[in-house]
Amino acid sequence: MPFFYYFDPTVIILIPGIIIALWASINVNTTFDKYNRIPSRNGLTGAQVAERVLNHHGIYNVRIERVSGNLSDHYDPRANVIRLSDSTYNSTSIAAAGVAAHEAGHAVQYAKNYQPIKTRASIVKLCNIGSPMAFISLLISFFVPVELSSFFIYLAIGLYSLATLFQLITLPVEFDASNRAMATLSASGFYSETELSGAKKVLRAAALTYVAALISSILSLLRFVLIATGGRRRR
Numbered sequence: 001m002p003f004f005y006y007f008d009p010t011v012i013i014l015i016p017g018i019i020i021a022l023w024a025s026i027n028v029n030t031t032f033d034k035y036n037r038i039p040s041r042n043g044l045t046g047a048q049v050a051e052r053v054l055n056h057h058g059i060y061n062v063r064i065e066r067v068s069g070n071l072s073d074h075y076d077p078r079a080n081v082i083r084l085s086d087s088t089y090n091s092t093s094i095a096a097a098g099v100a101a102h103e104a105g106h107a108v109q110y111a112k113n114y115q116p117i118k119t120r121a122s123i124v125k126l127c128n129i130g131s132p133m134a135f136i137s138l139l140i141s142f143f144v145p146v147e148l149s150s151f152f153i154y155l156a157i158g159l160y161s162l163a164t165l166f167q168l169i170t171l172p173v174e175f176d177a178s179n180r181a182m183a184t185l186s187a188s189g190f191y192s193e194t195e196l197s198g199a200k201k202v203l204r205a206a207a208l209t210y211v212a213a214l215i216s217s218i219l220s221l222l223r224f225v226l227i228a229t230g231g232r233r234r235r
Contacts, residue, residue, distance in 0.1 A: 016215070020212045021216050031095075038094050038095075046099065049096070049101055049104075052184075053101050056187070057112070064082045066083070066086070067084065068086060072085040075106035075107050082103045083103075102203055102206070104184075105177035105178065105181040108180050109176065116176070127165070127166040130162035154228055160221050164218060171211065181199075182196065
């Protein structure tokens with residue numbers, strides 16, 4: 001039987017998400033590169049900025065370490081460590097200040113018992129398992145008897161719903177961390193309005209990648225639902 005007979009037309013629904021995710025990725029890289037070339041007048045490195053944000057909130061027990069990679073910056077709540085990438089740790093750029101302050105913002109969220117980030121942390125392992133298992137379940141539905149395929153499709157929907165929930169919770173967490181970062185940088189008086197504007201643009205571009213991830217996740221979930229309700233051609 002011709003291969004195109006098995007073509008799943010619902011895959012088309014994923015295209016907008018792919019385009020948006022690609023645009024968001026290009027945007028965050030170009031924005032970071034632009035402001036990574038502009039040094040701040042105060043000469044503070046990313047590591048120093050992160051430390052000042054923490055101290056501003058009365059936090060003194062979080063380590064700041066260097067990690068290899070580009071834009072691999074993150075806060076590890078298990079080790080209570082902020083890890084800043086090569087492009088951030090020793091850089092005095094406006095971009096590095098924004099990124100470092102953002103990661104310190106996550107540490108502040110934990111210190112202040114910000115509930116959304118704790119909720120996200122509590123489901124991250126389950127979501128990491130659920131997302132790949134959803135695709136495996138969907139794949140199995142193509143090869144099992146028709147009377148069993150619906151079970152695997154609905155299982156895929158349930159599993160992928162966890163991934164979508166994770167992305168949904170991630171949005172307020174990331175926006176809040178950026179808001180805390182910008183508020184602290186502004187209150188510090190170390191940066192001019194122009195510099196603050198540049199740092200904000202970097203963080204806004206980074207936030208859009210999470211918006212793109214949520215849109216892609218919703219479209220994938222919608223695709224599963226369409227398949228479950230007869231949106232693809234049966235064998």
